[in-house]
Amino acid sequence: MSFIIRAAKPGDLQALYEMAKLTGGGFTNLPPDRNSLQAKLDRSAAAYARKSGELENELFVLVLENTETGAVRGTSQLFTQVGQNWPFYSYRMTMLTQHSKELERTVRAELLSLTTDLEGSSEVGGLFLHPSERAGGLGLLLARSRYLFITAHRQRFGEKILAELRGIIDERGGSPFWDAVGGRFFGMSFQEADYFNAIHGNQFIADLMPKHPVYTAMLNESARKVIGLPHPNGRAAMRMLENEGFSYEGYVDIFDGGPTMTARVDNVRSVRDAKTLPVTDMSCERGEKALLATGQLAGFRCCYGARNITDNGISIDSQSAELLKVKEGDPVWSIAR
Structure with missing residues (x-):
């Protein structure tokens, strides 16, 4: 599916x-x-x-x-x-510490503030x-x-x-x-x-x-x-x-x-490790498993797929390209699965 x-x-x-x-x-x-x-x-x-x-x-x-x-x-x-x-x-959750010198006792109480x-x-x-x-x-x-x-x-x-x-x-x-x-x-x-x-x-x-x-x-x-x-x-x-x-x-x-x-x-x-790169091709069927996303606001789409990051951009699998509705040159965000 x-x-x-x-x-x-x-x-x-x-x-x-x-x-x-x-x-x-x-x-x-x-x-x-x-x-x-x-x-x-x-x-x-x-x-x-x-x-x-x-x-x-x-x-x-x-x-x-x-x-x-x-x-x-x-x-x-x-x-x-x-x-x-x-x-x-x-x-x-906080801790309140109180001490009695006369009793030589320290009491710590948990508080919900x-x-x-x-x-x-x-x-x-x-x-x-x-x-x-x-x-x-x-x-x-x-x-x-x-x-x-x-x-x-x-x-x-x-x-x-x-x-x-x-x-x-x-x-x-x-x-x-x-x-x-x-x-x-x-x-x-x-x-x-x-x-x-x-x-x-x-x-x-x-x-x-x-x-x-x-x-x-x-x-x-x-x-x-x-x-x-x-x-x-x-x-x-x-x-x-x-x-x-x-x-x-x-x-x-x-x-x-x-x-x-x-x-x-x-x-x-x-957020820290996500990369945005242009799609170079859609033939990466056995690449690294990843989350792939594209689009702004109401056009945002995200799916599981395969990726291979190169010096020129990112290669993704054909099914993900179809799901994301992207073509060569389109930017894609990705993060390793």
């Missing part, structure tokens, strides 16, 4: 909605709500249509298409600058691959294609980038972390709060969440032990992020306590 990463189109709404119903909750960037998904597609279309290059608060939605059937089988998103319309909240430290960062998120396609490296294609998109449009992204990983969700679909922290102040279940956030944004957090640090020792064990842990389905995504140069620096999601991974954009491996 042949798959291509391309810009999302208005006609992808139904496919996105069907995938959103499969996420199982806790997936804020892909809510099972048509109006919300339509708003994302509209916002993405406006971002693709804008030709000027300066950094603004935008969203780009990408999809994975099976080119043989035309079916959309995955999606991912890029946010160019978070925290512009409303604050971007995270909890930051509400912060907007990551405001202004770019974000990669909303990655979902249809369960029937979770083989053959398609998740990796979805994830890494975003970095080639960033590389091709570097001026429209910030200096720092983040990725929020879904936290631990129990068998009821609830969050032990939310139940112990936010749920005590909002009178809402995790599902209700998460859905409300996906549809309306998190201004209600600013309105109602206590601003004082939370001592983790005051939380129950089920909440403490999930802080900073990804959902089991997100462990592979965390490893991929680490391989790209992202790290966990103590920031966690305010809803489910999942880890927020951060990096400098120019230090992300697939």
